[in-house]
Amino acid sequence: xxxxxxxxxxxxLGFGCMxxxxxxxxxxxxxxxxxxxAFMKAGFNxxxxxxxxxxxxxxxxxxxxxxxxxxxxxxxxxxxxxEDYFRKEEDIRPFFxxxxxxxxxxxxxxxxxxxxxxxxxxxxxxxxxxxxAFRLKEEGLVRxxxxxxxxxxxxxxxxxxEYPQIECVQIQLNYLDYDxxxxxxxxxxxxxxxxxxxxxxxxxxxxGTLANLPAEAMALLDPDKSPASYAIRFAAGFDNVFxxxxxxxxxxxxxxxxxxxxxxxxxxPEEREVLDKIIGIYRGMDMIPCTACRYCVEGCPKNIxxxxxxxxxxxxxxxxxxxxxxxxxxxxxxxxGKASDCIRCGKCEHSCPQHLKIRDLLKDAxxxxx
Numbered sequence: 001x002x003x004x005x006x007x008x009x010x011x012x013l014g015f016g017c018m019x020x021x022x023x024x025x026x027x028x029x030x031x032x033x034x035x036x037x038a039f040m041k042a043g044f045n046x047x048x049x050x051x052x053x054x055x056x057x058x059x060x061x062x063x064x065x066x067x068x069x070x071x072x073x074x075x076x077x078x079x080x081x082x083e084d085y086f087r088k089e090e091d092i093r094p095f096f097x098x099x100x101x102x103x104x105x106x107x108x109x110x111x112x113x114x115x116x117x118x119x120x121x122x123x124x125x126x127x128x129x130x131x132x133a134f135r136l137k138e139e140g141l142v143r144x145x146x147x148x149x150x151x152x153x154x155x156x157x158x159x160x161x162e163y164p165q166i167e168c169v170q171i172q173l174n175y176l177d178y179d180x181x182x183x184x185x186x187x188x189x190x191x192x193x194x195x196x197x198x199x200x201x202x203x204x205x206x207x208g209t210l211a212n213l214p215a216e217a218m219a220l221l222d223p224d225k226s227p228a229s230y231a232i233r234f235a236a237g238f239d240n241v242f243x244x245x246x247x248x249x250x251x252x253x254x255x256x257x258x259x260x261x262x263x264x265x266x267x268x269p270e271e272r273e274v275l276d277k278i279i280g281i282y283r284g285m286d287m288i289p290c291t292a293c294r295y296c297v298e299g300c301p302k303n304i305x306x307x308x309x310x311x312x313x314x315x316x317x318x319x320x321x322x323x324x325x326x327x328x329x330x331x332x333x334x335x336x337g338k339a340s341d342c343i344r345c346g347k348c349e350h351s352c353p354q355h356l357k358i359r360d361l362l363k364d365a366x367x368x369x370x
Contacts (some may be wrong), residue, residue: 005168005198005242006144008109009076012236013261014046015039016202016245018053018293020061027057032065035254040070042258048200048245050080050114051099052298063104077105078200080114080148081129089127096136111142112170115295115353116159117151130163144168148202150353153187160195170200172353173241174210175234175275176282177203177289183354193240200243204235207247207291207307214285214318217278228253229260230267230275237266287314288361289354296348296358304337306348306358313365328369339366 003009021031039045047066049058059079066075079099086092100106111133113124124130136142146168149156160166169192177183192199205211210231213221221227228246236244244261248254267275292307300306309332316324333339339362348358 014245016247019247059102067104076109078110082114201235295351302337302341
């Protein structure tokens with residue numbers, strides 16, 4: 001079904017290529033090909049990547065498993081300009097050309113200024129990154145220019161006012177963060193509506209958190225519907241949302257997502273009441289709202305697997321099981337840094353889209369596990 005905002009986009013489900021299936025530390029092409037084929041066969045065609053996803057493996061896997069196997073007009077591909085990969089204006093075009101080569105395409109359908117907010121917008125402006133992207137569009141190398149965004153509603157309003165040529169905005173939106181005072185998804189979405197910008201949603205399942213609910217929450221759901229279906233349908237039900245990205249990592253997740261999004265239906269009032277009850281359960285559990293994007297891991301001088309530690313911490317909160325202590329000791333920190341190894345340099349907090357106080361949270365984890 002054609003999209004009302006961008007007709008080339010089929011359906012509202014997008015394939016977020018951040019959490020692709022790994023065989024050890026290398027991408028498993030066989031599984032990714034099966035997932036790609038199932039996605040395309042189900043009638044969807046939108047793929048999203050960035051050079052930092054899986055340390056550059058995501059783009060190259062798309063070349064092997066998608067772009068070399070399907071006609072260019074049959075899929076829609078989004079890539080991003082990330083601040084780590086340029087220092088000055090002259091760096092941007094060569095990096096972009098490498099991205100085209102890595103992905104095996106001659107143009108990108110969408111090109112986004114990545115993770116925009118107060119910590120990096122000035123660099124993008126100083127290096128004329130937006131102006132470069134608009135020129136790439138004029139040259140036919142990019143079809144649409146947009147941004148992905150992680151900051152306050154006020155800062156988004158500032159960016160969209162300064163660059164009205166922006167065509168779309170990718171935001172974090174899920175039922176747990178919708179009224180969160182930290183993420184402010186509702187107000188960020190309302191700024192997009194104010195500026196009449198179509199929205200792509202990232203983290204609808206909050207890094208898998210909303211697919212693995214506590215037992216008390218699971219008991220509230222229809223047993224014939226997956227937890228992820230509630231989360232993704234919540235995000236897809238907003239009028240200005242044209243795309244919901246799911247970071248699927250196996251064929252089962254792909255088939256589940258495609259099944260309920262192939263004939264998308266918004267949540268019923270009864271289903272929304274269920275989500276309100278689940279939000280209440282989570283608020284009573286003092287969970288760490290990490291989405292496992294792993295931006296914090298790169299560059300950590302102590303090689304601390306921060307998202308893994310936080311996931312372990314949350315699982316202990318949910319299941320109240322001592323198994324998590326063994327997993328922390330025997331898997332997560334066996335060949336990597338412990339929570340107590342943190343030297344409080346702050347690199348992780350600078351890169352965290354959730355604005356988490358990671359240094360303090362690592363102290364909490366150290367008290368819990370060490």
